[in-house]
Amino acid sequence: MAQLSISVNGQRHENDVADNMLLVDYIRETLALTGTHIGCDTSQCGACVVHVNGVSVKSCTMLAIQADGAEVTTIEGISDGENLHPMQEAFHEQHGLQCGYCTPGMVMSAIELVATNKDLSEQDIREGLEGNICRCTGYHNIVKAVQTAANKMQR
Amino acid sequence: MYATRYSKPKNIEEAISALQAAEDGKLLAGGMTLIPTLKQRLAAPDCLIDLCAVGLSGIAEEGDALVLGAMSCHAEVESSADVQKHLPALSLLAGGIGDRQVRNCGTIGGSIANNDPAACYPAAVLALAARITTSKRTLSADDYFTGMFETALEEEEIITKISFPKTHKASYAKFGNPASRYAMVGVFIAKTDVGGLRVAITGAGQDGVFRHSGLEAALADSFDVAAIDAVDIDDSELMSDIHASADYRAHLIKEMTKLALQAIG
Numbered sequence: 370m371a372q373l374s375i376s377v378n379g380q381r382h383e384n385d386v387a388d389n390m391l392l393v394d395y396i397r398e399t400l401a402l403t404g405t406h407i408g409c410d411t412s413q414c415g416a417c418v419v420h421v422n423g424v425s426v427k428s429c430t431m432l433a434i435q436a437d438g439a440e441v442t443t444i445e446g447i448s449d450g451e452n453l454h455p456m457q458e459a460f461h462e463q464h465g466l467q468c469g470y471c472t473p474g475m476v477m478s479a480i481e482l483v484a485t486n487k488d489l490s491e492q493d494i495r496e497g498l499e500g501n502i503c504r505c506t507g508y509h510n511i512v513k514a515v516q517t518a519a520n521k522m523q524r
Numbered sequence: 525m526y527a528t529r530y531s532k533p534k535n536i537e538e539a540i541s542a543l544q545a546a547e548d549g550k551l552l553a554g555g556m557t558l559i560p561t562l563k564q565r566l567a568a569p570d571c572l573i574d575l576c577a578v579g580l581s582g583i584a585e586e587g588d589a590l591v592l593g594a595m596s597c598h599a600e601v602e603s604s605a606d607v608q609k610h611l612p613a614l615s616l617l618a619g620g621i622g623d624r625q626v627r628n629c630g631t632i633g634g635s636i637a638n639n640d641p642a643a644c645y646p647a648a649v650l651a652l653a654a655r656i657t658t659s660k661r662t663l664s665a666d667d668y669f670t671g672m673f674e675t676a677l678e679e680e681e682i683i684t685k686i687s688f689p690k691t692h693k694a695s696y697a698k699f700g701n702p703a704s705r706y707a708m709v710g711v712f713i714a715k716t717d718v719g720g721l722r723v724a725i726t727g728a729g730q731d732g733v734f735r736h737s738g739l740e741a742a743l744a745d746s747f748d749v750a751a752i753d754a755v756d757i758d759d760s761e762l763m764s765d766i767h768a769s770a771d772y773r774a775h776l777i778k779e780m781t782k783l784a785l786q787a788i789g
Binding site: 371387388389391410411412413415418424425426427429430431432434435437478481482497499500501 | 525526527528529530532552555556559560562563564572574576599622623624625626628629703704705
């Protein structure tokens with residue numbers, strides 16, 4: 370067992386975790402934050418994307434203990450509790466989801482993409498979201514949602 | 525994943541001690557290959573030694589060389605102003621690995637230590653005649669890569685930095701697997717003072733990355749796309765798998781060489 374001290378969505382947690390526990394399992398099972406999804410479990414689909422110290426990572430491909438001391442943000446932590454985050458709002462407006470399973474990961478990846486790139490073209494967005502797979506294949510509206518959010522967030 | 529023990533040494537000496545103390549320790553250098561491997565129970569190390577805190581990150585200019593700490597992640601190499609200025613082809617290569625989340629974690633040291641036959645970095649290291657410094661010694665790229673998933677690294681030897689000669693005469697073209705973005709064929713062409721003209725190919729060889737003497741000779745003769753068609757690409761030592769036949773890879777080698785050459789301009 371290892372002692373984990375971590376901040377998730379601004380809240381500090383101290384837990385004993387198994388050395389081989391994945392970050393996604395810690396988030397979902399220990400903290401019961403089930404907005405972060407496990408899709409493929411083989412590091413490909415991106416449904417489990419969270420931010421660790423402001424950087425997007427696949428939480429199924431990181432040990433919980435690797436995030437010791439880190440600030441983690443999950444999909445539950447991006448709105449202020451009253452209003453949706455502009456990215457969430459844009460997914461809503463543009464119908465950027467069908468079944469919604471990939472959405473938390475898409476939103477987390479897209480927030481980083483918009484935060485680190487100016488003047489995103491459609492191609493930039495498609496390439497920037499390469500690590501997120503939507504099996505409803507609803508990419509068209511996802512790209513529109515990210516464009517809409519980028520316009521709002523970068524205004 | 526099998527049970528294991530995690531340790532996070534603070535410096536290279538501690539990391540080596542941890543490796544020595546472990547029965548079957550594995551170094552964690554980003555984990556983009558290692559953790560999926562552990563999840564599939566294809567490996568069962570008793571100890572994982574995370575190199576994230578041993579001070580191997582950072583990119584710096586040292587004279588005619590650009591020196592990358594072994595724990596530099598692909599996203600750092602992609603966005604580094606120094607790499608973009610002095611070795612733009614390496615920045616482009618790093619930006620084409622996997623996806624954004626993989627690039628945020630995966631490292632150059634991890635990539636070349638694993639020496640996956642379809643990884644991108646080995647092609648750059650070999651074509652640019654880079655030098656690999658470890659906790660014990662400095663190796664030339666020619667001596668370093670010894671076969672598929674094989675390197676000259678000894679047990680308890682840790683890569684600390686990779687030193688590339690600066691050049692703008694370098695280019696990489698990859699035909700990526702549509703799903704994984706691993707190279708089905710990747711061709712890195714470079715002209716450097718230390719290594720001369722080199723063409724290194726990844727993704728295709730049964731023994732991992734290799735230099736193609738036929739392409740190098742043809743381009744030394746005439747540094748032009750027209751020179752490539754006449755080169756014979758022997759497919760007998762190329763990989764054949766579910767992604768591509770050896771024959772198709774031989775074809776892709778020529779096409780990627782042309783694309784890389786066109787990009788050098």
